[in-house]
Amino acid sequence: MASVSLIDIEKRYGAQVVIPKLNLEIADGSFVVLVGPSGCGKTTTLNMIAGLEPITAGQLRIGERDVTDLPPKSRDIAMVFQSYALFPHMNVFDNIAFGMRIRRLSRSEIESQVRGVAERLRIDALLDRKPKALSGGQRQRVALARAMVRRPGVFLMDEPLSNLDAKLRIEARSFLTKMHLEVGTTTVYVTHDQSEAMTMGDTIVLMKDGVIQQAAPPLEVYNEPANMFVAGFIGSPAMNFIELSKAGARLIDPAHGLEFEVSERLRTALEDFRNPKVILGLRPDALRPAPRNAEPKGAPRFTIDVVQHLGHETLLDASRGPHRLVARVSAGDDSKIGEVRAFLADLDKMHLFDPDSGVNLSSRYAQSAIRPDPLGSAV
Amino acid sequence: MSSVAIPARRSTIRRLRYAAPRVFATLLAFVLAAIWLGPLALMVITSIKPNKEFLNGPFALPIAPNFDAYQKVWEGLNFGVLMQNSLLYATTGSALAVLLALVPAFALSRFEIPGKKYVFALLLTGLILPQQTVLIPLYATLRFLHLLDTRIGLIIVHGVYGMPAQILILRGFMTTIPREIEKAAQIEGATDFQIFTKIILPLSIPGIVVGYTLNFIAIWKEFVFALVFLNSESILPVTVGMLKLNSDRYITAFNLPSAGLVISQIPIVILFILTYRGISSGNFVGSVKG
Numbered sequence: 001m002a003s004v005s006l007i008d009i010e011k012r013y014g015a016q017v018v019i020p021k022l023n024l025e026i027a028d029g030s031f032v033v034l035v036g037p038s039g040c041g042k043t044t045t046l047n048m049i050a051g052l053e054p055i056t057a058g059q060l061r062i063g064e065r066d067v068t069d070l071p072p073k074s075r076d077i078a079m080v081f082q083s084y085a086l087f088p089h090m091n092v093f094d095n096i097a098f099g100m101r102i103r104r105l106s107r108s109e110i111e112s113q114v115r116g117v118a119e120r121l122r123i124d125a126l127l128d129r130k131p132k133a134l135s136g137g138q139r140q141r142v143a144l145a146r147a148m149v150r151r152p153g154v155f156l157m158d159e160p161l162s163n164l165d166a167k168l169r170i171e172a173r174s175f176l177t178k179m180h181l182e183v184g185t186t187t188v189y190v191t192h193d194q195s196e197a198m199t200m201g202d203t204i205v206l207m208k209d210g211v212i213q214q215a216a217p218p219l220e221v222y223n224e225p226a227n228m229f230v231a232g233f234i235g236s237p238a239m240n241f242i243e244l245s246k247a248g249a250r251l252i253d254p255a256h257g258l259e260f261e262v263s264e265r266l267r268t269a270l271e272d273f274r275n276p277k278v279i280l281g282l283r284p285d286a287l288r289p290a291p292r293n294a295e296p297k298g299a300p301r302f303t304i305d306v307v308q309h310l311g312h313e314t315l316l317d318a319s320r321g322p323h324r325l326v327a328r329v330s331a332g333d334d335s336k337i338g339e340v341r342a343f344l345a346d347l348d349k350m351h352l353f354d355p356d357s358g359v360n361l362s363s364r365y366a367q368s369a370i371r372p373d374p375l376g377s378a379v
Numbered sequence: 380m381s382s383v384a385i386p387a388r389r390s391t392i393r394r395l396r397y398a399a400p401r402v403f404a405t406l407l408a409f410v411l412a413a414i415w416l417g418p419l420a421l422m423v424i425t426s427i428k429p430n431k432e433f434l435n436g437p438f439a440l441p442i443a444p445n446f447d448a449y450q451k452v453w454e455g456l457n458f459g460v461l462m463q464n465s466l467l468y469a470t471t472g473s474a475l476a477v478l479l480a481l482v483p484a485f486a487l488s489r490f491e492i493p494g495k496k497y498v499f500a501l502l503l504t505g506l507i508l509p510q511q512t513v514l515i516p517l518y519a520t521l522r523f524l525h526l527l528d529t530r531i532g533l534i535i536v537h538g539v540y541g542m543p544a545q546i547l548i549l550r551g552f553m554t555t556i557p558r559e560i561e562k563a564a565q566i567e568g569a570t571d572f573q574i575f576t577k578i579i580l581p582l583s584i585p586g587i588v589v590g591y592t593l594n595f596i597a598i599w600k601e602f603v604f605a606l607v608f609l610n611s612e613s614i615l616p617v618t619v620g621m622l623k624l625n626s627d628r629y630i631t632a633f634n635l636p637s638a639g640l641v642i643s644q645i646p647i648v649i650l651f652i653l654t655y656r657g658i659s660s661g662n663f664v665g666s667v668k669g
Contacts, residue, residue, distance in 0.1 A: 050562075050566060051566075052562050052565070052566075071565075072565050072566045073565070073566065073567070073568035073569075077566065078566065079562075079563065079566045081559045081562070081563060082559075083557065083559055085557070085559035085560050085562065085563035086560075086563075087560060087563075087564075087578060088560075088582065089581045089582055098564070098567050098569075099567035099568055102567060102568045102569050102573065103568060146563075146567075150567075
């Protein structure tokens, strides 16, 4: 078990800077998820921790050791790849035993360790089979067994669930989480799936263009996104963004007759904000249509475009001029397409964003000196 | 299903239309087979006919097949030794070519080498150049090394001459091995050498078999190098050994070279039967990717 520290890590391919200065502390025993769109640098970062990619500048520590220049085998890590990377010409037993045989452990030792892990992962009946005779889920467990049997200080996982079908993925998710609870090894997990990140990690590290946008526990990332990118990436359906103008303690779009009241806690931030325009962020579950017979005067009105019944809930797509929103409402809602309804916004779940930088005005990020640059920079 | 009765004529025409291409293809296949197998059949027939009979009617089937020609050729040319030599050159020359090609093929399949394009151009040149163009330099080199008229000398020549083709074939194969497997082996603690021996080589075996077989056949048929670099009768391969039949004494005896040829083809036919399924399944043909 070990902590991982990335200190001023930089990655350059020739003149192209892929990851400008990156700093991240991964606590011992934690499950950290690196998440972001394709090309954000999460896999590159993972490969640098693994030693498969050289680190251009900066320092990497695993535990108390500086491993920046050490080869992968000296870093006390194990890795599970997206394609599992099982050795096709060896059977399951030999695949799992590979590392131990390289290190010349005794036959009895290898035998007992391999069988132990195989039993735990319920693949002990498959030890004689070759990878091509296994299903996707079984292959994944073999890859996991191969990593676990070494008892490394850190597990590195590169989108291990991407190759599984949806149902298997959900099973595998809880399986991995349970494993982590039992074994407790520090895990760095890369995925592009935001729901995987939310459900599996202690800490989510959201990246874009090589820059960390936010590193925090899932609920904090959900409820207090640092900027528009984070707010829009985490949560499904995505957060609604409505560009409005400041008018005292209200946000308005007079051209389309929209008016939103801003909650108490945001008024100071709104006042301090110089820009006349602000982006209002509201998650779909923070909006609902007002009861038809009790529409408050001045409540913003939107035309319903699409009604999607999911069974347990309903999604309403609505618009007003250039503004669009999605609201998540109860299954019993009876809005009709084309109908104009007044919407109520949950004031406690409101966010305000700077239209230029995307920073969340209402969070501490607006005040702190460490301002994540949501536009990314290649400098 | 439709309840309208389709007139019988129309369905027959349709069936003919579908069958026509297939019939044509089959006919074509038979014609090609005849063209390919014809000379071989003629060779076998000629070898079991007494010579006079052949002169009377080259394409006629033998009245009473006999194997005199085989015995004459075997004893007269010391065929056993010829076959042994050919076997030696083909097996070891091919093995040497494959061995020399393994590491370069791996390097070309994995690493970004500056000037890679030029390396490929060089290799392809090695393939295209006919043997005649390198005869004189090779002769000079062998003489300098005192390897003229030696088995080792010819084996080395075959090994080196066959290396470019092997590099290209093996490289094509090795590019199909997923890189992640090597990364996984790296993380498990394998050294580069261990990755090569425990992962890359076992997975390259199909490619090695293909390359080796093709090279074997090429060396077995080979004539020019053996002719120029060897002199002593005891080390000649079949191809050169049979030249004796070109002398005035034997030149009209058609059954003798035919018998010799049939004998010399047997190992190749056996090898081909053993390996053709693997080669023709298509996924072994290593394509040269730039």
